Amino acid sequence: MTTQQGPQRRARSATGPRTLAEELRARPDDALAALLRSRPDLLNPVPGDLTQLSARLSSRASALRALERLDRFTLQVAEALATAPDGTSTATVRTLLTGPAKVKPHPGATPLTPADRSAVATALPRAIATLRDRALLWGPDNGLRLVLAVREALAPTAANPGRTGLGPTLADATIGMSPARLQQLLASAGQAATPDPVTAVAALTALLTDRARCAALLDTAPEPALRLLDRLVWGPPTGTVPDAARPVTAEDAQSPVEWLLARGLLLPTSPGSVVLPRELALHLRGGRSHRTVEPVQPEPAPAAAPRDPQAVDGAAAGQAHTAVKTVEELLDGWGLTPPLTLRAGGLGVRDLKRAAQALETTEQQTAFWLELAYTAGLLAPDGEVDERWAPTPGYDSWLQLDTAERWSVLATAWLAATRVPALAGTPDGKGKPRAALGPELDRTLAPSVRRAALALLAELPPGTPATAEELLPALRWQRPLRGGPTGPDGRDLRDELTAWTLDEAELLGITGRGALAAPARALLTAEADPAEVLAPLLPQPLDHVILQPDLTAVAPGPLLTPLAHALALCADIESKGGATVYRFTPASVRRALDAGRTAADLRTFLEQHSRTPVPQPLTYLIDDIARRHGILRVGAASSYLRCDDPSLLNEVLADRRSADLRLRLLAPTVLASQAAPDVLLATLRTMGYAPAAESAEGDMLITRPDSHRTPPRTAPVPVPDGPPTPDDTLLAAAIKAIRAGDRAATASRREPTADPRHLPRTAAAETLAALQTAVLLGERMWIGYLNAEGIASQRIIDPVKVEGGFVTAFDHHADELRTFALHRITGVAELDE
């Protein structure tokens, strides 16, 4: 944008800061800190001074990144600003958004009620402040200036009308038009001739911006021409017309298009296409830059009735319990039989299926549980040659926590995770399915969408469920530019992520029956420990079961862990859920006997833990199995003690402390014990002996737990969506450094650098900043330049644009517009004027 340059602007800038850097310099430290916090990319690396900072935040990439993080209204304000010349006042922006109060709006525009107008008026200062805080906008309220990169990104052009649907200004659209033609246009529009092209453009612009004169001109237009304008008014502002550039005059205009072209109401752009100049479009729109202005976030209005918050918390707690148990079950299984990782990373489809079968759930859900465990650092590849997925040592520590704390670990990890389990199994770019736990499941958009969706849920009255469709309008309003790629079905990534977030939240017990539960609220606000909120909602573990004559045992709730393990040993699990149903079968009883229990052990165990009398068929079953077990007498003794010295064995046997081991002399040199080998070993050691374990082959055995673990592993770091948000210490240090650098830079600014005999030399950052300033102020610069052959030269240039490492400038030596590579510019100096 090169409109409105020259002396006029300089005169005005005398009252306020001359450049963005100057304005930044005037800002207090905490305002700078806020800027850096909202745009952390500016800190990488820490800029040397404020000129550098302003140069960096004026770069296209950084500006776009900042724009992406604006809500819809703030963005609309920025867009409205971009349609107006620099130096606009707040009042003008408001008029652009709402249209002048007395002007009838275009019928295509969403009508505004007085309430809407006041909402705009209320929201506008905040939006302006946000833009200013993020350094996308500077200057006083009566002279607002968009940072150049922002203006370039948002200002409507013929090729890119943007969301306003407006075209270029008349001045821009007439660039390159011959002076004669401009006079023709003036004449056709019924205006007096002017001395030069600049005044001609000004006169035409004045005609279109004057409501009364413009309306009068349009009144003379034939009806089809008005209809044609109407088609272009809300954009796209361009239309295709054969030989649009033909200089038609009012006299020889035949068609409606020609009528408009003759008067400059449509202007030719590229050959064969015409554009509606911005001023006219605004006139036709009744002065409004946007068809619909959305000053406030649409509030989600859930269709479902609110549920009892207690029921919600209950349902969520139940699911939280299930989540913790599921992860535990999954990882316990994988601790014993760890599956291989794929060569490309991730988990094979067959292993996923197997895990899903073990969990009795779908593969999709299994992928979620796996990713959850992975995200929480409980599961990782073990790094061996044949790499396998296995629980980490972190899993063991996690197991030590109580259920509520365990859930808290999972939920915290989930909230920040960039992993998107729902992508597992979907085809990637090459049409191959993505593997669960694989490298292709990270989406940087995920955590922000997740948090935003949950935050919206949290704002609803407690117990109110909402669907993704109900939340999405608000999410879209908050970050209109952050939708992610759109899929073939027209849904963008954010739409999908929102739906997935709600599904996952339900599975994890973040929500219960669709509404946010209390523990999750604590998690989001960080006001209370979520584990403490959750703990009282969880069912208390029981120490008893109900035994039934059909050989089942029903645990009417979660069991204490040791009891659950003991019961799982001697009975098969038949049904899971709130309760657990165990079934005793001959095989399961045999399994318990094989594991070293005796019939008496089992009977006592059952009597102790049964709330009801042990049914006769069950004791009969146990005795019957034990009876046959006994006949063969193979493994009923759990351990043995072997020694070549019979007298030593006798000594052990006679020792009263060994009574608990229930030792039996099988042969003079062999003692059998009903105690497990580790108990036997431990007891013997406490008795003062030095026993050693031996394997089946009689080799010495070094015991260690058989469960598989990875080496120490840290949890995967969520893939950053840009640089991390800096903390206060870093910010303070950075600002200090910038201020210091700035003082140094401004101190040396006045030193004479222009020595005509030498190439000017300045630091690269300084060069860039100086050139950008020059573009802004329309100043002439003296530069040193090395061409492709390495030959040095000095040039006087009028920089026009600094972008993508190149400076476009009018070169006074060559007398033409040229492009200079920034890195070839040795330095710059201001010219003495």
Place this chain on the structure above:
Amino acid sequence: MNDGPLIVQSDKTLLLEIDHPKAADCRRAIAPFAELERAPEHVHTYRVTPLGLWNARAAGHDAEQVVDALVKYSRYPVPHALLVDVADTMGRYGRLQLLKHPTHGLVLATTDRPVLEEVLRSKKIAPLVGARVDPDTVVVHPSERGQIKQVLLKLGWPAEDFAGYVDGEAHPIDLDEDGWQLRPYQAQAVEGFWHGGSGVVVLPCGAGKTLVGAAAMAHAKSTTLILVTNTVSARQWKHELVKRTSLTEDEVGEYSGTKKEIRPVTIATYQVMTTKRKGVYAHLELFDARNWGLVVYDEVHLLPAPVFKFTADLQARRRLGLTATLVREDGREGDVFSLIGPKRFDAPWKEIEAQGYIAPADCCEVRVTLTDSERLAYATAEPEERYRYCATTATKRRVVEALVKKHEKDQTLIIGQYIDQLDELGEALDAPVIKGETSNAQREKLFDAFRNKEISVLVVSKVANFSIDLPEATVAIQVSGTFGSRQEEAQRLGRVLRPKADGHAAHFYSVVARDTVDQDFAAHRQRFLAEQGYAYRIIDADDVL
């Protein structure tokens, strides 16, 4: 967390703790939609199935009630997914309706057009329907009323049948309540059936299903076709009907292998209906012989496959199914649902037992040990001969003798599978044997003698499994069975469950050879009985001898 008696499991089973104070309320709340699967002593297991949910819909319950019942009584939060699934499944019932259209006759109408589009696209539906009347209605060939209901159920969109019934030929029938009364649950069952139009009444053996049939007939007051399992059962029906209703001997006909009477009330056996002559069902015309107003299916869980086919054509008549269990060993519960009708009433055995209408039973398994030579012979027997070998071991005879002796004052039935074994036992005990070849006259004579306590021990083969009425049998000894059939076990137990004059408990013994397949099969049957809530003990043969 509330303190309800119900626990909802993730596999859609419901555990009901029956010692809980709210257990009875909860049972009433969940009974309409959940099928009682197991009823052992302390915790009953119900299962929520699509059929069960549709049964509930047919009975006028909606998803909201089901969800309410689950949420209200559940001790732990009910998984949301399950609630959604319940609502979904129930929502499927009734989206399609069979209606009588004033001009087009039988039509299939929908309240949800995409569903109609979906089912019409099925290849199986296409031949059953005719022209599209309007976007939501399509004509159904009247003869395919049953067929289309079957197919729609398989597609997961069960149709609600509002097409109504023909009244049939009127015939006066009244209950003759002289000295007896319809028990409350029987009256409820009839009420439930009549209200629903057609359907199945589930009552335990010995709970008076025949009377439910009779009361239904008295409601219908029209000509009735009754289908029963065999001739003996047919005679019993006739006997009961004449005794309990205003019907006379002449008004009730028997249509069986021996007699071919067609009267206002006709009782036919499944066997004669499914007899084929030269490849065609010879007695089909019976269904058209009269304008029947009601068709009663006794023991509906045994309904042979061909009868389903005939029934499919009988959809305009009221149908009443009577059974002790909806479990079919062939898994055709869905056909019963779509062709006979949804479940209209059921009451668990224990509840009726508690009301004193059936006798409590003491089940006992006696384990006999094979002798060494028998074990050797068993171990070397051909696999297909093994069961027969261990089931008929000579050791069992001594146990049976001891048991008969122990209960010498009681009327005792000895039930077995193998004729040789039964003959041998009959000889040893000096008791008459009833088997397949025994003539009907001889059977009735022996049953009469048994009823009159002229003989106290009767040895019967599996012919006596069904529908014979032996009021005073208090002891049943089972020596061998059809492998592990739960069905047979229920029927055999039913033999001793008729209420006893002196209120004595019934005894049910199974004699089983230890460490053989016999024991494995017995484990199956034992599980069934325990799940029905019967006390079950296992003792060694030595304790009896």
